[in-house]
Amino acid sequence: MANKSILGVFQEVDEAVTAADSLKDNGIEDFEVLTSTPYPEGAFGEKPSHHRLYVFPFIGACLGFSAAILITAGTQMAYPLVTGGKPLLALPSMFIICYEGTMLGAILFTIIGVVFESRLPRTGKLAPYDTRITEGYVGIGVDVPEDDVEKISNIFKEANAADVHLEAT
Template sequence: MRAVYGLYPNGDSAQQAVNRLRAAGLADREITVISAQPMEDCEFGEMDKASWMWWIACAGGLTGMSIAFGLSWVTAHSWPMNVGGLPTFAWWPNLIVIFELTMLGSILATVGTLIVSALLPRKGQTLYDPEVTDGQILVGVEDPAEGSIPGLQATLGAPPGARVKTI
């Protein structure tokens, strides 16, 4: 993999680098930003995009709910036991299990979504520098177009404190 990236000591210069890259015509998804903490004071993109996670959580909850409903329904009807004169399929007690599995479903769906969509290393997304851990912010371009490297180096080197690396 080839990449050009700069390491920046603070959010302001990283922001500058991102802005310059944008001005140079790169789309947000072509710009890689890596930091050791969420940078809520900066505009790196992806700010309000993930609201669909809530919908997936709801869908997971609905799945859990139907599983729980199915379980209690099948149990009650495959072997209808009389216990203490309670109805065979009793809503009140079953609601408890249904609630728990609903919540479990939504939790698992959320975590699953997170792992699949944002974690798990993927091909072509491997740009990383361990210096990020010590507070450096990485801004770079993965697999830049042929011939654009010198231009990118200049763009990335412009903000104060920048150290440009090419691999």
């Protein structure tokens, strides 16, 4: 049986919290809360999510460091030319460029990690969504089998939803 996505849109945060409580009372733990404000995780009683974001900067740092070593050591060895009485592989100088390379790699991969872990970018239609969310309304979205659509809609309406959107997943 095909699943449907239902989005209840609530004008007040407390109404959304009531709806989330009712969903949990009905055994639905996996729901999505859409807000225009970054509430702390768990403010709506939603399940905590896990991620591996912290791995990304480490990978980026390693790659950036390796690239910087290649540039600093590789280029100097490719054309050995002593300048300023400094050694060919002048570690303090190399350190500075390697430091920048490492940080650049870490920052770049953090951005990639954030985008990846946020499951962005999303192309196409933003289903289910309501543009009023960016002006303070709260959306509670849930994927359910077609049979449960009415029950969920009723839960949202009982919690005083301003609107309930329904779309096929």
